[in-house]
Structures are given as C-alpha cells and as structure tokens.
Amino acid sequence: MPASGPRPDVLVVGGGLIGLLIARELIRGGARVEVVDDRRAGAASPNAAGMIAPIAESSTDAAFARMAITSRDLWARLAPALERESGISIDYDDTGSILPVLDEPGRKVLAGIRQQATDLGEPTAELGRTELLRLVPDLRPGIEAGLLLPGEHRVDNRLAAAAAAAALERQGVTLHRATVERVTEESAGVSAAGAGFARDAGAVVICGGAWTPAIQGLPTLPIRPVKGQMIAFDRIDWAFTGAIRTPSFYAVRRAGNRLLIGASVEHTGFDLSLTDDVGNGLASAAADLLPALRDRQPVEHWAGLRPGTPDGWPLVGQLSERLHIAAGHFRNGILLAPLTARMIAPMVLGRPAAPVVPVPAAMRPRRFGPCTR
Numbered sequence: 001m002p003a004s005g006p007r008p009d010v011l012v013v014g015g016g017l018i019g020l021l022i023a024r025e026l027i028r029g030g031a032r033v034e035v036v037d038d039r040r041a042g043a044a045s046p047n048a049a050g051m052i053a054p055i056a057e058s059s060t061d062a063a064f065a066r067m068a069i070t071s072r073d074l075w076a077r078l079a080p081a082l083e084r085e086s087g088i089s090i091d092y093d094d095t096g097s098i099l100p101v102l103d104e105p106g107r108k109v110l111a112g113i114r115q116q117a118t119d120l121g122e123p124t125a126e127l128g129r130t131e132l133l134r135l136v137p138d139l140r141p142g143i144e145a146g147l148l149l150p151g152e153h154r155v156d157n158r159l160a161a162a163a164a165a166a167a168l169e170r171q172g173v174t175l176h177r178a179t180v181e182r183v184t185e186e187s188a189g190v191s192a193a194g195a196g197f198a199r200d201a202g203a204v205v206i207c208g209g210a211w212t213p214a215i216q217g218l219p220t221l222p223i224r225p226v227k228g229q230m231i232a233f234d235r236i237d238w239a240f241t242g243a244i245r246t247p248s249f250y251a252v253r254r255a256g257n258r259l260l261i262g263a264s265v266e267h268t269g270f271d272l273s274l275t276d277d278v279g280n281g282l283a284s285a286a287a288d289l290l291p292a293l294r295d296r297q298p299v300e301h302w303a304g305l306r307p308g309t310p311d312g313w314p315l316v317g318q319l320s321e322r323l324h325i326a327a328g329h330f331r332n333g334i335l336l337a338p339l340t341a342r343m344i345a346p347m348v349l350g351r352p353a354a355p356v357v358p359v360p361a362a363m364r365p366r367r368f369g370p371c372t373r
C-alpha cells in the first residue's frame with residue numbers, strides 16, 4: 001500500500017545507526033525526511049560492541065585514523081544531544097582503552113601504537129601493575145604494564161540506536177517498518193517499493209548495511225556480510241568502565257555490571273547461527289586474561305553481520321543524481337556514524353547543513369570501477 005502524506009524530500013532506506021544519524025542530520029538541514037527499515041535479525045548496529053576506537057582500530061592507516069578521530073570528536077557532542085533529544089541515556093563513556101602488555105612481541109606492538117597515537121596528537125599513558133589492578137582487579141598475575149589510550153571511547157550501541165530513533169519520532173519523522181525491494185530513479189524523484197510498501201521521495205539514501213546489494217535498481221556494490229559472534233558476562237564490579245583490547249579479543253564494559261567479549265570474524269554469508277566453538281573460544285581467551293570469568297557462564301551469546309567491503313572502507317556518496325549510499329562500514333560503523341552523516345547530508349541536500357566535511361576519495365562508491373546499473 002502506498003504510504004500517505006506529502007512526499008518527503010529524502011527517504012532513508014535502512015534504519016541502523018548510519019541511516020538514523022543521516023536522517024537526523026538531514027532534518028537539521030531543513031529537509032522533510034522519512035526512514036524505512038525492516039528490523040532484520042543480525043543487523044550490525046544493535047549487535048556491535050560500541051567501541052569508538054580511532055587509534056587501536058587504525059594502527060596501520062593514518063588517513064583512516066584522522067577521520068576516525070574527527071568522528072570520535074563528533075560523538076562527544078552528539079551523545080549529550082541525542083540524550084536530550086530522546087530522553088534516553090546512551091551510556092557514553094570516555095574513560096579510554098587499556099592495552100595490556102602480554103609478552104615481549106606485544107610490548108613492541110604497543111610501542112608502535114603509542115608512537116602512532118603521539119604522531120596523531122593523541123594522549124597516551126603507561127600503566128604499571130598497581131594502577132592496572134586498581135582499574136581491573138581481575139587481571140591475571142604476570143601482567144606488569146599496559147598502555148592507556150584515553151582518546152578511545154565507547155557507547156551502548158543498542159541504546160544509541162534506540163535514542164536516535166526516538167529523537168526522530170519526537171520530531172514527527174515517520175519510521176516505516178517495511179522491506180524495500182526496489183528503487184527506481186525518475187526525472188523528478190526516486191520511488192522505493194516492496195511488499196505492502198511504496199513511497200516516492202525527492203531523493204533516497206541507501207543505508208541497508210550488509211543487505212544493501214540485494215536492493216534492486218542499484219549498481220553492483222561489493223558489500224558482503226562478515227559475521228561477528230559476541231558473548232557477555234555479568235557481575236563485573238571493576239572501577240574501569242572502558243574497553244580492554246588484546247590481539248585475540250576485546251572486552252567492553254556496559255553501564256552496570258556487564259562485560260561484552262568479542263568478536264569472531266567469519267565469512268559465512270548471512271548465516272547467523274551461534275557456535276559453541278566460537279563462544280567457548282571467546283570465553284576461554286577472556287578467562288586467560290581475567291581468571292575470575294573462568295567459573296562463570298556467559299549471560300548472552302549473539303551474532304551480527306558487519307557490512308564488509310574489499311578494502312575495509314565504507315561506500316559514501318552519490319550513485320546517481322538522486323540516489324545516494326552510506327554503507328559498508330565494516331568494523332567501524334558505530335565510530336564513523338556521526339562523520340558519515342555530516343559528510344553525506346550536504347551532498348543530498350545540495351547545500352551545507354553544517355560546515356561541510358568532504359568525502360575522501362577512499363570512500364567514493366565508484367572506486368572499485370564503473371558501477372553497472
């Protein structure tokens with residue numbers, strides 16, 4: 001059934017964190033916006049770890065790190081604004097990440113990360129055993145030092161997405177629940193349609209995460225699902241509320257007494273099954289660092305699908321005159337969501353909504369060659 005009411009200026013297809021923050025930015029720019037989302041199991045935004053980790057996530061790529069730092073800085077302003085606009089607390093935490101020194105090779109890697117952070121103008125601090133134990137009393141014996149990256153933050157991604165949706169609804173934005181099967185660009189706009197849904201809009205922004213290439217009417221897009229399984233423990237009572245990162249897993253606090261452990265990287269298509277070998281592997285890696293976890297059972301085990309691209313960079317920009325894309329954020333979509341919204345909104349509106357952040361060439365949707373329609 002066609003949706004009723006005046007045609008929106010922009011229809012955002014996909015209401016994960018990327019689509020929701022883009023919708024918010026478009027509204028700030030004065031556009032009439034609607035969002036359509038079908039709440040698929042395995043969507044990345046509600047199933048992520050919520051790390052806003054610009055340094056540890058980009059140890060080999062300074063260009064990526066600089067962009068990530070810009071987005072981290074946008075989060076610091078966005079988090080209180082989203083809470084105000086929605087009335088929902090999103091558990092934004094700017095304590096930092098701890099990278100413990102596990103062995104001699106690890107010490108060298110951490111020295112490199114520390115140097116990279118310094119080159120980027122980011123603060124670092126060395127932690128000794130006493131300070132480590134004050135923050136994380138469960139740390140196993142033998143870990144004498146660690147690196148603190150205070151510029152790495154985190155957020156409860158489930159609450160952040162819920163807050164972004166609630167903030168839009170408070171502003172009267174319609175959030176349709178439907179699947180868009182096809183988009184068709186016409187001379188005066190774009191129509192989006194699926195079973196029981198049809199809507200015309202002045203422009204469309206595609207934000208379908210890992211499922212983006214399935215939408216008909218788009219060029220061929222090299223986005224593939226990359227599954228990540230995670231587990232969570234309760235009854236954590238440390239002072240430290242940030243994240244701990246090691247080469248084999250990360251542990252991320254949540255408000256209250258929860259600790260998330262992640263994540264596998266599996267190229268198994270759209271399969272979302274939970275496997276004991278991965279769950280047990282994460283639990284045992286975490287217990288090796290934090291022995292108190294050895295006697296506990298995880299309280300949750302879940303999986304999500306990261307939208308992967310061949311080079312790990314997202315696709316952000318214009319596909320054709322009225323059709324835009326922001327998808328393929330792989331491991332960093334929570335981190336990069338605010339910056340993505342700031343980049344794409346002015347392109348869609350054809351005018352700056354705020355100071356324009358240009359989309360770097362590394363994110364252009366056509367960088368993998370001519371897109372065929």
Ligand SMILES: Cc1cc2nc3c(=O)[nH]c(=O)nc-3n(C[C@H](O)[C@H](O)[C@H](O)COP(=O)(O)OP(=O)(O)OC[C@H]3O[C@@H](n4cnc5c(N)ncnc54)[C@H](O)[C@@H]3O)c2cc1C
Nearest residue numbers: 014016040044045048049051180209228304332333334335
């Ligand atoms: C286990 C795991 C851990 C992660 N940890 C982090 C982290 O710590 N930090 C970080 O920055 N990133 C992390 N990520 C990555 C991050 O979650 C993603 O990059 C980001 O959430 C992508 O957001 P999105 O809105 O593009 O996609 P999604 O969140 O997947 O949203 C896409 C939405 O589009 C909808 N949709 C799709 N197709 C259609 C259609 N045809 N019609 C209607 N609706 C449609 C879906 O239902 C879905 O709601 C993690 C991901 C996983 C899986």
